[in-house]
Amino acid sequence: xxxxxxxxxxxxxxxxxxxxxxxxxxxxxxxxxxxxxxxxxxxxxxxxxxxxxxxxxxxxxxxxxxxxxxxxxxxxxxxxxxxxxxxxxxxxxxxxxxxxxxxxxxxxxxxxxxxxxxxxxxxxxxxxxxxxxxxxxxxxxxxxxxxxxxxxxxxxxxxxxxxxxxxxxxxxxxxxxxxxxxxxxxxxxxxxxxxxxxxxxxxxxxxxxxxxxxxxxxxxxxxxxxxxxxxxxxxxxxxxxxxxxxxxxxxxxxxxxxxxxxxxxxxxxxxxxxxxxxxxxxxxxxxxxxxxxxxxxxxxxxxxxxxxxxxxxxxxxxxxxxxxxxxxxxxxxxxxxxxxxxxxxxxxxxxxxxxxxxxxxxxxxxxxxxxxxxxxxxxxxxxxxxxxxxxxxxxxxxxxxxxxxxxxxxxxxxxxxxxxxxxxxxxxxxxxxxxxxxxxxxxxxxxxxxxxxxxxxxxxxxxxxxxxxxxxxxxxxxxxxxxxxxxxxxxxxxxxxxxxxxxxxxxxxxxxxxxxxxxxxxxxxxxxxxxxxxxxxxxxxxxxxxxxxxxxxxxxxxxxxxxxxxxxxxxxxxxxxxxxxxxxxxxxxxxxxxxxxxxxxxxxxxx
Numbered sequence: 132x133x134x135x136x137x138x139x140x141x142x143x144x145x146x147x148x149x150x151x152x153x154x155x156x157x158x159x160x161x162x163x164x165x166x167x168x169x170x171x172x173x174x175x176x177x178x179x180x181x182x183x184x185x186x187x188x189x190x191x192x193x194x195x196x197x198x199x200x201x202x203x204x205x206x207x208x209x210x211x212x213x214x215x216x217x218x219x220x221x222x223x224x225x226x227x228x229x230x231x232x233x234x235x236x237x238x239x240x241x242x243x244x245x246x247x248x249x250x251x252x253x254x255x256x257x258x259x260x261x262x263x264x265x266x267x268x269x270x271x272x273x274x275x276x277x278x279x280x281x282x283x284x285x286x287x288x289x290x291x292x293x294x295x296x297x298x299x300x301x302x303x304x305x306x307x308x309x310x311x312x313x314x315x316x317x318x319x320x321x322x323x324x325x326x327x328x329x330x331x332x333x334x335x336x337x338x339x340x341x342x343x344x345x346x347x348x349x350x351x352x353x354x355x356x357x358x359x360x361x362x363x364x365x366x367x368x369x370x371x372x373x374x375x376x377x378x379x380x381x382x383x384x385x386x387x388x389x390x391x392x393x394x395x396x397x398x399x400x401x402x403x404x405x406x407x408x409x410x411x412x413x414x415x416x417x418x419x420x421x422x423x424x425x426x427x428x429x430x431x432x433x434x435x436x437x438x439x440x441x442x443x444x445x446x447x448x449x450x451x452x453x454x455x456x457x458x459x460x461x462x463x464x465x466x467x468x469x470x471x472x473x474x475x476x477x478x479x480x481x482x483x484x485x486x487x488x489x490x491x492x493x494x495x496x497x498x499x500x501x502x503x504x505x506x507x508x509x510x511x512x513x514x515x516x517x518x519x520x521x522x523x524x525x526x527x528x529x530x531x532x533x534x535x536x537x538x539x540x541x542x543x544x545x546x547x548x549x550x551x552x553x554x555x556x557x558x559x560x561x562x563x564x565x566x567x568x569x570x571x572x573x574x575x576x577x578x579x580x581x582x583x584x585x586x587x588x589x590x591x592x593x594x595x596x597x598x599x600x601x602x603x604x605x606x607x608x609x610x611x612x613x614x615x616x617x618x619x620x621x622x623x624x625x626x627x628x629x630x631x632x633x634x635x636x637x638x639x640x641x642x643x644x645x646x647x648x649x650x651x652x653x654x655x656x657x658x659x660x661x662x663x664x665x666x667x668x669x670x671x672x673x674x675x676x677x678x679x680x681x682x683x684x685x686x687x688x689x690x691x692x693x694x695x696x697x698x699x700x701x702x703x704x705x706x707x708x709x710x711x712x713x714x715x716x717x718x719x720x721x722x723x724x725x726x727x728x729x730x731x732x733x734x735x736x737x738x
Contacts (some may be wrong), residue, residue, distance in 0.1 A: 140252045144176060146245060146248075147245070149191065149243060149244060150169040152241040155168060161303055165223070167224055169220050169222075175216060183250065183251065184247065184248040184251070185248070185250055186220070186409060187379045189234070193233050195230040198244060202222070202223075202280055202371070203220060204223045204282055205220075205285065205307060206218060206220050207718050211658060227273070247379075253279075262291065263290040266342075267343040268291060269727045270294045270345070271348075272349055273349020273350050274350060276349030276353075278303065281304050282307075285309075289310075293310055293312045295315075295331055295332050296314070297315075299319065301323075309674070329356065330488055342364075344365060344368065344369070347368060348731070358370065367406070369403055376397070380399065389596050422722055429725040430714065435583060439693060442649050442726050444467040444523070445696065448471055448697065449697035452470050452507075462518075464522050465708070467572070470507065470522070472526075472552055472601075474503060476533070481498030484634070491643045494623055494638045504540050505540065512546065517705070525549075534575060535582045549587055551588065553566035555591040566589075566595055572601045572608070577609060580610075587612075590617055591617065593645075595674070599659045606669055610669060612670045613656065615674070616652055621637070641675070641676070641698050643678050650685055653690055657734065660690075671690055673687075679706070680716075690727070
């Protein structure tokens with residue numbers, strides 16, 4: 132059982148609260164590495180970080196929920212006054228994702244949330260001699276991993292250790308160390324030895340210099356290499372590991388690493404581990420070569436017989452009829468546009484509150500307000516067709532007659548495809564959506580299929596108890612493609628009025644928060660479709676929480692032939708064109724010549 136972090140009087144010795152930013156500036160010669168210095172006032176009984184430990188930190192006004200685990204680069208204590216100790220803590224941060232980007236662009240007097248110090252520390256191995264002529268201690272740092280080992284090195288007697296530091300370009304974080312010998316390697320040869328760590332440190336090097344122990348922190352491949360050469364030479368190594376974390380105090384078990392002694396928690400049992408027990412996972416995915424300088428990836432896709440210039444389509448209900456966002460960007464750059472949901476007759480939509488912002492998205496209850504199919508054909512469709520992109524009509528209905536009549540009217544137009552929304556209430560089934568049961572879905576799709584020769588894309592509801600069964604029924608009934616997911620059913624309560632926020636009680640949740648669920652459903656559906664005879668397989672359009680190009684890549688690799696973007700446009704009007712650009716760059720740098728080459732690729736990797 133873990134021991135509580137308390138002093139002899141039962142007081143908690145870890146700090147949780149705000150710290151003041153003193154300095155936040157880029158490190159010399161580095162574009163994405165920053166030095167962050169903060170000042171925190173500790174109670175007299177609270178701990179100060181030791182070498183190897185880390186804090187969870189995030190900016191005061193952060194858009195991320197969880198702090199990021201950042202190792203301590205240096206600490207210095209001031210004089211205690213009235214039971215308070217001022218402590219200056221320095222962090223070296225690599226700008227990588229949203230959380231670290233926020234931390235790297237703070238300003239003096241900003242505040243951050245600080246939690247720690249956490250984890251164990253580097254400890255000097257017993258029996259090691261502090262030899263200044265021929266050091267037995269070897270310290271290795273790779274990239275941003277230099278920070279914690281440099282902190283450890285600065286706590287040792289000067290010239291009693293050798294230090295190896297490996298970087299992509301130029302060195303940093305070495306100001307506080309005083310080694311006997313310092314060896315720097317850079318991938319681009321900008322400083323020191325050109326190449327990676329093996330160019331400077333090998334099993335033969337260990338034997339030649341007589342090292343007895345290595346302390347290291349850096350990229351996983353580097354740590355695995357150090358473990359290997361230490362085993363070859365029979366010396367000890369202590370490795371500082373990195374993992375994504377939630378609680379960082381050992382409670383959630385989310386940051387475990389595999390060892391010969393079972394799973395170990397990086398936050399509590401580490402981050403510093405005896406290198407002998409770590410079991411590194413072998414990377415079976417080969418690195419892809421980038422396309423040639425004169426090669427360009429093909430973003431064109433064909434879905435349900437319709438050709439799209441790229442796989443990015445504006446989702447129904449979020450883009451009007453293609454005109455609303457023309458003031459922000461050229462909408463002709465998109466692969467296609469789905470119209471707002473249409474019903475046969477005009478619909479005024481729901482009364483009362485219609486939207487509510489939530490963490491990672493929104494809940495909405497618009498109620499399919501629209502001018503009706505005939506008005507759309509006469510007024511909105513001509514403007515849609517003037518755009519140089521694929522126009523798709525999203526058709527909804529409450530009974531078969533309205534679905535069929537709407538499809539018959541759209542069939543006479545130049546619309547490229549119909550997206551059939553079967554998440555609408557089925558009057559005969561007591562208000563249950565047509566897409567909730569496979570029998571109802573089959574009946575609806577079959578009827579619409581007979582009413583139109585247009586390519587038919589059926590939009591599926593994530594609320595169906597048997598989504599795969601519904602999807603396969605739609606294929607059997609004549610669907611040319613499937614799109615998923617529609618919004619997830621949700622509710623919200625007004626605690627002051629003691630009543631549901633929405634008049635209809637239940638509404639639709641969408642936005643980035645639903646992405647993992649949508650992705651799982653696309654993944655499962657693709658796997659199910661691949662089991663069908665080839666002639667019965669249909670393409671998938673994935674949607675649900677896609678807000679950046681990385682999301683689009685995930686959906687495509689999970690099995691989507693194209694994707695739709697909705698809520699993201701509300702908080703970033705140019706999200707879709709950024710996704711197109713990001714897709715193109717990713718494909719070029721990773722050697723993908725076409726979208727088809729990426730589609731469903733993760734399933735092949737699982738085999």
